[in-house]
Amino acid sequence: MERRVNGSKEAVEKVKSMQIKRVTTQQVVTIVDDWGQRIVKQAQANLENSLAKSPSDAAAFCQLQKLPQIDSLEKLYTAEINLLGTKDLKNPALSAKEQEILDAYVYNAENKLSQIPNIQKLGDSALVYNAPVSLQSSICHKCFGEDATHLAVWRVKFKRSEVIRKVNAKSLQKIK
Known part of the structure; x- marks a missing residue:
């Protein structure tokens, strides 16, 4: 007779996450x-659908409030998800490097140059x-209409330690 302990799936996941893994910088970046x-694909689809269904709540949606799927994604990936615009160039929560990157996106938007992740x-x-x-x-x-560039940039911040903890050892073998 087979008996399952409550929470056994969670226990297995925890043990797997604690495995010793050798992860290169390139693997983490990949x-x-x-x-x-x-x-970004899921968050963008969710935000666009929400804006289409309930335009009156655009202000809250654009701040990524009232979007439970965004919270779920943050928990699933242990990541911080934000939607940035031109006004965020002076956001003190962003590091100097992040402000430089956002400034480059603004420059490209102003000069109608291609943008890449x-x-x-x-x-x-x-x-x-x-x-x-x-x-x-x-x-x-709808979210950045008042900005001359209408620039919107998704920002997803990961802790390196959490990426390593969450990654499956088998998937690492595929990423060389």
Whole structure:
């Protein structure tokens, strides 16, 4: 007769997360790139759908409030998700490096240059995945309509230690 202990799935997950793993910097960057793309895709779809369904709540949605899926993504990936615009250039919560990156996005938007996602290391402990939102998206117009550039950039901040803890050892073998 088979008996299951309550919480056994959680216990197995915890044991797996505590495995000793050798993870290179390149593997961490690859994982952050993959996770960042997934998070941005889901968060953007969720925000666009919410803005379409309830335009009167746009102010709260644009601050990523009233969006439980964003909270779920933050918990699932142990990440911090923000939507930035031109006004965030002076945001003291952003590091100097992040402000420089945002300034580059603003410059590209002002000069109508192409925008691409990027990953920045913040010291040895964190990585930030940035992804610009297409100007055709309702997010740019409804959340940043007052900005001349209508720039919107997703910012997903990961703690390096959490990425390593959460990554599956088998998936590391695929990433060389």
